[in-house]
Amino acid sequence: MEEIRQKRRARSSAKGNLTRKVNEIKGLSDDPDKVHEKCQELRSLLSEFQSKHEEYVCLLEDEDKEEAEDYFAAVNDNIETFLEGKIVSTDSHEVIPSVSPHDSVSQISARSSQSSLKVSRGKMLAAELKAEAEAIKQRHLLDMEELKLRQRREQLEINTKLAIAEARQDALTDEGSEVSSVESQVVSREDEGSCKGDSDSVASRKKGLNQSTPDQQGTSAPPVVSGNRDASVLEIIAEGHKNQRRLLEAIQLPTGEVMKFDGDPLQYWIFKRAFDNTVDSSMLDDSAKLTRLLHYCVGKAKGVIQGCSVMEPSKGYRTAKRLLQDRFGEKHIIAEAWVNKIVGGSSISPQDNSALREFADDLKSCKETLNAMGYTAEINTQTTLLKIAERLPYYLRSRWVRRAREIRKKGGKVPNIEDLTEFVDDAAEEANDPVYGRLYKLGEKREHRKTGSAKVTKPWSNSLFSRALACPTSMP
Secondary structure, three states: HHHHHHHHHHHHHHHHHHHHHHHHOOOOOOOOHHHHHHHHHHHHHHHHHHHHHHHHHOOHHHHHHHHHHHHHHHHHHHHHHHHHHHHHHHOOOOOOOOOOOOOOHHHHHHHHHHHHHHHHHHHHHHHHHHHHHHHHHHHHHHHHHHHHHHHHHHHHHHHHHHHHHHHHHHHHHHHHHHHHHHHHHHHHHHHHHHHHHHHHHHHHHHHHHHHHHHHHHHOOOOHHHHHHHHHHHHHHHHHHHHHHHHHHHHHHHHOOOOOOOOHHHHHHHHHHHHHHHHHHOOOOOOOHHHHHHHHHHHHHHHHHHHHHHHHOOOHHHHHHHHHHHHOOOOOHHHHHHHEEEEHHHOOOOOOOOHHHHHHHHHHHHHHHHHHHOOOOOHOOOOOHHHHHOOOOOHHHHHHHHHHHHHHHHHHHHOOOOHHHHHHHHHHHHHOOOOOOOOHHHHHHHHHHHHHHHOOOOOOHHHHHHHHHHHHHHOOO
């Protein structure tokens, strides 16, 4: 929709240029040379307006294109009518020389020659403008035919895709009916085998259980073999049916766009999985895969693998993936990037609830990522936890000190990243509650005024807060 609005504004701007040029021509004198020059400029603006119109129409739905075409035809007809009127007025304009009683015959003849020359020049310019007008009209007709042909081609492609999808659906339906038919045949054969087995058992009882011959034993074996063969056929058909369903679903799914990777270690695995699922797992050759990898990498990441483009394609593609893994995908690099993101940054304002929610989400993502990689020790130190807590609003710092004291007192252990993450997430949920979040904020303000802390810019000094949080024993 945004692109359609931009194209429409561009067309409107081109239409405004046409209107201004028409007004400019109307204010000119009857000088044929000047009129001809401005008419040429008007025709150039008309061509520009047509190109902007075609770009806009290509983005519209079929029901909206007719109205747009009517608008263009009206503007085009108005401009052509105006140009033809200027041509006629220029062609019919004649300069009548004024004759004075004191003029000589030679002076009168000279003036007559000049006026005749101007009239001839005006007629010539009028003829040129008429020829150009006819050529532009023919070109407009050709452009309209090309636009209609392009629209028909696009409609044909859509109809072809729909026909292919319907044909595949019909094939899957027919295959399902064949599977049902085979299953019914297998069931009937199993019933026949069971009936035959029952008749054999009745005959053996009449002759005696100990008098069974090898021929009788052999007659019971074929049904078992036939049943196994039918079961394997059913499995093959079912597997083929499942593969066709996967292929049809993959075709119907929208095309996934791969994100650009700029060298941020926090985004490496997201980019790698998206690239592997869309490009690396495809049937493209290594040269095409390397080209796409270079296209999706920007900044530092592209600088790392730029030299792989001159290598042999297969070697260059393998080398590029290895360089990205070594530079941005190693576990210790990702762990260090997460710790720097969580620890670094300024303190969160008490009124900025959205920033608190974002910080809680980043903290959870950091914890889960480091747990998955086995690098929780990088962030589980008391010094790191203290730096994280110092980023919280001042009213949450005091609450965290109480929570840390309870953890040490009741659990007999020091707080860890799990405890701090849970605490920050709960605080973010309270502050961003859609119903009672406002009451929560008002309560914090009233408590702030009651304690008189509004007169103090920093209710906690860094040294006092650090000692209170890092102390292994309970607070006094």
